[in-house]
Amino acid sequence: MNIVKEEIKALSNWIKIISINSHLIGGKVPTDNTDIELPSYVIIRSSWGKTITIDVDLNETVDHLKAKIQNRESIPIDQQKLILGGEVIEDEDTLSDYNIQFGCTLYLLILSDGGIYGLFIHPDLLDRNYDCDFTDVNDNGLTFMRGNVVYKRPYGWKRIALNVLNKYEDNTWLVGVSKRRRLTNSVQNEWPVSYHGTAKLNCRTIAEDGYLLCKSRRFLFGRGIYSTPDINVAYRYATKFTYEGSDYRVVLQNRVNPNYLKKIPNEITEAGEYWISPDESDLRPYGICIKKEDTFWTSDI
Known part of the structure; x- marks a missing residue:
């Protein structure tokens, strides 16, 4: 689905791609070894x-x-x-x-x-075949599942798909190992969906490099990469930017490795459910969700 080009232009005004050849390029400190000189x-x-x-x-x-x-x-x-x-x-x-x-x-x-100056999105990062406009979508009470977890779709947003097929060792995390019989169903071994509220420039770095623990400044409930199954929670952590007189917010849509996932419920956070992934490789972005501020609405679905 080819969504409105205005959102692409807005992102392109802010996001710069420098290199698309690596997944994780920084943030790793070598393990202790007397034969290895630590970087300074x-x-x-x-x-x-x-x-x-x-x-x-x-x-x-x-x-x-x-x-x-x-x-x-x-x-x-x-x-x-x-x-x-x-x-x-x-x-x-x-x-x-x-x-x-x-x-x-x-x-x-x-x-x-x-x-x-000099900010744009490199087209090789995107897969326009999987773009989707959720602005006016109404699921009429249907429940969607991904990775055997409720998938709260990004209603009110437009999703720009990242080019992630064949980026990792296999595509099971995204498409599972069996055919999806219905759009609402999970498939075996796929990962559940989460959202990460991110500053505008961070979209480019995450799309290029993945998530890096060295970029995480605060660990309120333990060390790891924080995300949430609810885009309305992620929205609160997304930095606003302005393009041609309109305000926008940007959120990353991810798949999360369920095997090492720590869930912090709303009863503890009092700010929505948090998911914590202990390692960068356990959280894989596959979409950029963007919306105008003047069209924002919340949903309890």
């Missing part, structure tokens, strides 16, 4: 495709890191924006304030005339 740097990837490493002290401030980038690349500090997990990190904070570890990847954007 972070990776800086620029919006024009250049990658450099900068030696850092994790207790130094962000503006100190920017000064090193200026010395290395002759980019004025006041023109640099450093992005971690879709979030602009602030000059006065330390790297450790953001849970940045050696080997983490930061994204460098350059300000030009008060705005960020």
